[in-house]
Amino acid sequence: MPANRSLKIGLVGTGFMGRTHSNAYQQVQRFFPGEAGVALAAVCSRDGVKAREFARQWGFGSHETDWRRLVEREDIDLIDIASPNDTHAEIAVAAAKAGKMIASEKPLGRTLAESMRMADAADAAGVTSMVWYNYRRVPALALARQMIEEGRLGRIFHSRFKFLQDWTMSSELPQGGAGTWRLDAAVAGSGVTGDLLAHCIDAALWLVGPVSEVSGTAETFIRERVHTQSGKRQAVTAEDASLFLARFANGSLATFEATRFARGHKALFTLEVNGEHGSIAWDLHDLHRLQFFSHDDDGKLRGWRSIHVSDGDHPYMKAWWVPGLQIGYEHTFVHQVADFLAGLRVGEKRVPDFRDGLAVDAVVDAVLRSATSRQWEVVEDVGS
Numbered sequence: 001m002p003a004n005r006s007l008k009i010g011l012v013g014t015g016f017m018g019r020t021h022s023n024a025y026q027q028v029q030r031f032f033p034g035e036a037g038v039a040l041a042a043v044c045s046r047d048g049v050k051a052r053e054f055a056r057q058w059g060f061g062s063h064e065t066d067w068r069r070l071v072e073r074e075d076i077d078l079i080d081i082a083s084p085n086d087t088h089a090e091i092a093v094a095a096a097k098a099g100k101m102i103a104s105e106k107p108l109g110r111t112l113a114e115s116m117r118m119a120d121a122a123d124a125a126g127v128t129s130m131v132w133y134n135y136r137r138v139p140a141l142a143l144a145r146q147m148i149e150e151g152r153l154g155r156i157f158h159s160r161f162k163f164l165q166d167w168t169m170s171s172e173l174p175q176g177g178a179g180t181w182r183l184d185a186a187v188a189g190s191g192v193t194g195d196l197l198a199h200c201i202d203a204a205l206w207l208v209g210p211v212s213e214v215s216g217t218a219e220t221f222i223r224e225r226v227h228t229q230s231g232k233r234q235a236v237t238a239e240d241a242s243l244f245l246a247r248f249a250n251g252s253l254a255t256f257e258a259t260r261f262a263r264g265h266k267a268l269f270t271l272e273v274n275g276e277h278g279s280i281a282w283d284l285h286d287l288h289r290l291q292f293f294s295h296d297d298d299g300k301l302r303g304w305r306s307i308h309v310s311d312g313d314h315p316y317m318k319a320w321w322v323p324g325l326q327i328g329y330e331h332t333f334v335h336q337v338a339d340f341l342a343g344l345r346v347g348e349k350r351v352p353d354f355r356d357g358l359a360v361d362a363v364v365d366a367v368l369r370s371a372t373s374r375q376w377e378v379v380e381d382v383g384s
């Protein structure tokens with residue numbers, strides 16, 4: 001793509017994620033003016049009224065009701081997939097064949113086989129891809145990664161990851177509608193493993209390195225729900241809770257937990273990494289703070305310090321307000337687009353791309369296998 005023209009986006013999906021992506025495309029040109037512009041060419045939803053209204057609200061130039069039209073259109077450079085998981089593979093493969101760049105929500109496919117098809121299609125077509133693991137772009141986590149790369153933690157021994165919610169605890173909640181497709185494994189592929197643990201796994205692979213084997217267990221606490229469309233009671237096929245132990249290629253050990261049944265928690269994503277020289281800890285509810293303990297500190301001053309990651313020296317923060325002022329969840333998506341555009345400008349791959357998404361899905365697959373087999377399972381080598 002020539003550096004002097006805008007990247008033209010065709011977005012599929014008008015739900016929660018469609019909104020986060022659209023907001024990012026709008027904001028990136030205002031706060032990262034050094035990058036190429038973004039043109040919101042078209043949005044697609046099966047529901048024409050929704051598509052038209054979304055286009056008006058978010059500034060898309062046109063709308064479609066069939067994603068195939070988006071893929072055919074010559075005025076679109078990048079197909080962004082923010083529709084439910086059962087649509088990802090078909091759209092991504094068609095987009096790759098049409099030579100479009102592709103961005104996809106996580107997880108890539110419903111199964112490891114679908115995710116592989118997506119990554120292989122992007123590679124075969126030689127198109128640039130991206131998967132929306134937005135939490136990597138929280139400034140405090142980007143700083144954590146820099147600190148680990150600089151060796152400040154030394155050899156890593158332990159890490160622990162949690163993503164806790166409570167929004168599905170009511171047995172009155174139906175399944176199969178907007179948002180609640182996440183409870184139907186036929187659409188979502190899995191429950192919290194692909195939805196929430198995937199974020200934890202992506203952070204783990206990025207901060208700690210490859211996972212070699214896992215031992216997991218999962219549970220569906222409410223086994224039947226009314227289906228939104230049919231009004232009939234149906235089996236719930238996606239797991240409500242999923243926990244696992246992991247062994248990493250570097251010899252370190254980790255615990256992971258995700259649930260939608262932790263009363264009082266809405267989106268408690270926390271992580272901690274313990275190394276030879278130091279530890280870091282982070283909590284999405286206090287996303288600017290990175291807790292850091294350095295054993296190298298002078299003994300009498302040694303203790304956990306709380307770094308408010310909001311200075312001009314901190315990743316991404318220069319683009320926003322003045323030092324000390326906060327940003328939030330939506331900015332992580334803006335940062336991801338800014339990094340993607342920077343990659344295009346200099347002709348370098350930016351992560352996470354589909355290969356990285358595939359690596360997460362290989363761990364998801366091993367966790368689900370282990371929950372069924374009740375054995376340790378080896379993570380498939382997907383060559384990422």
Ligand code: SOE
Pocket residue numbers: 016165195196199267
């Ligand atoms: C709902 O569980 C959800 O929106 C997930 O689908 C997202 O991936 C997560 O970031 C927040 O919670």
